[in-house]
Amino acid sequence: MPYGRQSVCEADIAAVVGALKSDWLTQGPAIELFEKKLAEATGAQYAVALNSGTAALHAAYFASGIGGGDEIVTAGITFAATANAALYLGATVRFADVLPGSGNIDPELVEAQITPRTKAIVGIDFAGHPCDIDGLASIARRRGVKFIQDSAHALGAMYKGSPVGAL
Numbered sequence: 001m002p003y004g005r006q007s008v009c010e011a012d013i014a015a016v017v018g019a020l021k022s023d024w025l026t027q028g029p030a031i032e033l034f035e036k037k038l039a040e041a042t043g044a045q046y047a048v049a050l051n052s053g054t055a056a057l058h059a060a061y062f063a064s065g066i067g068g069g070d071e072i073v074t075a076g077i078t079f080a081a082t083a084n085a086a087l088y089l090g091a092t093v094r095f096a097d098v099l100p101g102s103g104n105i106d107p108e109l110v111e112a113q114i115t116p117r118t119k120a121i122v123g124i125d126f127a128g129h130p131c132d133i134d135g136l137a138s139i140a141r142r143r144g145v146k147f148i149q150d151s152a153h154a155l156g157a158m159y160k161g162s163p164v165g166a167l
Contacts, residue, residue, distance in 0.1 A: 042155070044166030053152045054081035058088055064146045066091050066119045073113040074122040075105035082122060082150065091119070103127060107135035114139075120146040125154030130164045
């Protein structure tokens with residue numbers, strides 16, 4: 001059962017074909033342009049392209065200092081990479097249930113999952129629906145943990161008038 005729909009137009013297909021026919025199958029000018037355009041679209045100062053969402057989560061967790069003995073709290077409905085990237089670093093994962101209407105993590109249930117070992121709350125924007133960024137960030141600030149927002153499913157979406165991905 002599909003949970004979301006993607007939009008791929010002829011210009012997108014032509015861009016992929018152009019990249020495949022170029023001298024650059026990895027790195028190169030298309031990546032630099034992609035990073036620049038993504039930063040502009042999200043309002044971020046910078047954007048860094050990685051080979052997958054899994055690699056991006058792994059990098060975000062590593063940069064946040066997550067390691068052996070630490071925990072993250074995330075949604076019970078997510079792609080395996082959300083948990084696996086934490087496991088790669090020796091951390092464990094605690095799951096909070098999701099809201100029925102959006103499939104996003106329920107901030108009210110996150111609080112109960114936080115322990116002294118919790119290092120981060122990971123909110124996932126699901127099927128184009130941004131998670132409750134303000135609610136999760138507030139809990140993270142109050143509890144002294146990091147808040148990591150995975151916006152891979154909602155690039156192009158808005159949260160309270162701002163593009164997701166750089167909040």
